[in-house]
Amino acid sequence: MTEATIEIAGAGPAGLTAAISLAKAGRDVIVHEAYKEVGYRFGNTYQDFQGLENWTTEQDILELFEQQGITTDFATLACYRGTAFDYKQRQYDISSKKPLFYMLERGPGPRTLDTALLKQAQSLGVEIRFNSRLKTLSGQGIMAGGPKAADAISAGYHFATEMEDGYWVICDDNLAPKGYAYLLIMDGMGTVKSCMFDDFKQEKKYVERTVAAFEELVGLKMIEPKSHAGIGNFYIPDTACNQQYRMVGEQAGFQDTLWGFGMRLVMSSGLLAAQSLLTGESYDQLWRQQLKPQMDASVVNRCIFSLLGNKGYGWFLRKQSQGDARHSLRKEYQHSLMKKVLHPWAKRYYLSRRAQ
Ligand SMILES: Cc1cc2nc3c(=O)[nH]c(=O)nc-3n(C[C@H](O)[C@H](O)[C@H](O)COP(=O)(O)OP(=O)(O)OC[C@H]3O[C@@H](n4cnc5c(N)ncnc54)[C@H](O)[C@@H]3O)c2cc1C
Numbered sequence: 001m002t003e004a005t006i007e008i009a010g011a012g013p014a015g016l017t018a019a020i021s022l023a024k025a026g027r028d029v030i031v032h033e034a035y036k037e038v039g040y041r042f043g044n045t046y047q048d049f050q051g052l053e054n055w056t057t058e059q060d061i062l063e064l065f066e067q068q069g070i071t072t073d074f075a076t077l078a079c080y081r082g083t084a085f086d087y088k089q090r091q092y093d094i095s096s097k098k099p100l101f102y103m104l105e106r107g108p109g110p111r112t113l114d115t116a117l118l119k120q121a122q123s124l125g126v127e128i129r130f131n132s133r134l135k136t137l138s139g140q141g142i143m144a145g146g147p148k149a150a151d152a153i154s155a156g157y158h159f160a161t162e163m164e165d166g167y168w169v170i171c172d173d174n175l176a177p178k179g180y181a182y183l184l185i186m187d188g189m190g191t192v193k194s195c196m197f198d199d200f201k202q203e204k205k206y207v208e209r210t211v212a213a214f215e216e217l218v219g220l221k222m223i224e225p226k227s228h229a230g231i232g233n234f235y236i237p238d239t240a241c242n243q244q245y246r247m248v249g250e251q252a253g254f255q256d257t258l259w260g261f262g263m264r265l266v267m268s269s270g271l272l273a274a275q276s277l278l279t280g281e282s283y284d285q286l287w288r289q290q291l292k293p294q295m296d297a298s299v300v301n302r303c304i305f306s307l308l309g310n311k312g313y314g315w316f317l318r319k320q321s322q323g324d325a326r327h328s329l330r331k332e333y334q335h336s337l338m339k340k341v342l343h344p345w346a347k348r349y350y351l352s353r354r355a356q
Pocket of ligand 1: 155
């Protein structure tokens, strides 16, 4: 008996991770990608830098990828030390013994995560059909089309620069309402963004203020800046399955509701969807066991963070700067007893725009 080809809609990290896992198990896989190349939503004008968080597990994320059979053949900058500021421009040094996160590139370029995943999938025999936007899947398959609604937006510039590598963050509602402004520099290129969770209509004003603040605080100098913006969707569904397909990544709403560090979660969901197709286990059960506790905690964290406001962000940053930030963030992201108790309140308080 031959096993049917599995179709996947979307060649983002979630879809490609699922494809890699299925192809490794010997299945025929076709991935449909709506655009002409991978990473298009991050690279249609330029590349983008993002942080692959390394704090939710003690085990290093790149080691974990290797164990899971996912390529690590993309450019990274291990980030051990950075600087944060509050609204009064007070400075906090954020440091950790092991990398807090890995800076990496997104988009269609040669060094990006997207291209590395694409190459690995192709080397395993996965067929990628570009310019193919799927509305439905014909057989059992995986929907991995990315976000459906904007719960947060991240807007700013990607640029060339002579600045040293590093990362800087500012928590100030005047720059990024209920979010944070960030500056990432790697190998002569940089990304500066306002990641806002509210008041999207004034996006332009917040981006201008963010650039001005980094110019003043750390001497930001952009060469040939190209503007770039994207959305994030944070939603915990009741089910991520319909009769035919499994939804993975942001298509399902899987994200880090606190700050939008969704890459790890979306790739994990791709692995779990592949596992369920291969073994017949329930995908809903798998993601509820392995991903939902962290996502529930992140909803509580989002509600608390939103309520902190400018004065509270200073307190939060001080706390992170007082020890190993990797340990302290791991604690914040855990589904502790306190988070469990607060979750019913947080669920009522936080409403994804997808559910409205
Ligand atoms: C500006 C910005 C900064 C971010 N920074 C970080 C960060 O620092 N750290 C972090 O962890 N996360 C970050 N994120 C979030 C992270 O990028 C996403 O969580 C992740 O890319 C989601 O992966 P995905 O595979 O679910 O979806 P996507 O990456 O959106 O990929 C979906 C793919 O599916 C394609 N597609 C859509 N519909 C169809 C269809 N019907 N048929 C075929 N193809 C389709 C799309 O073209 C796209 O290529 C950021 C997001 C943005 C916007």
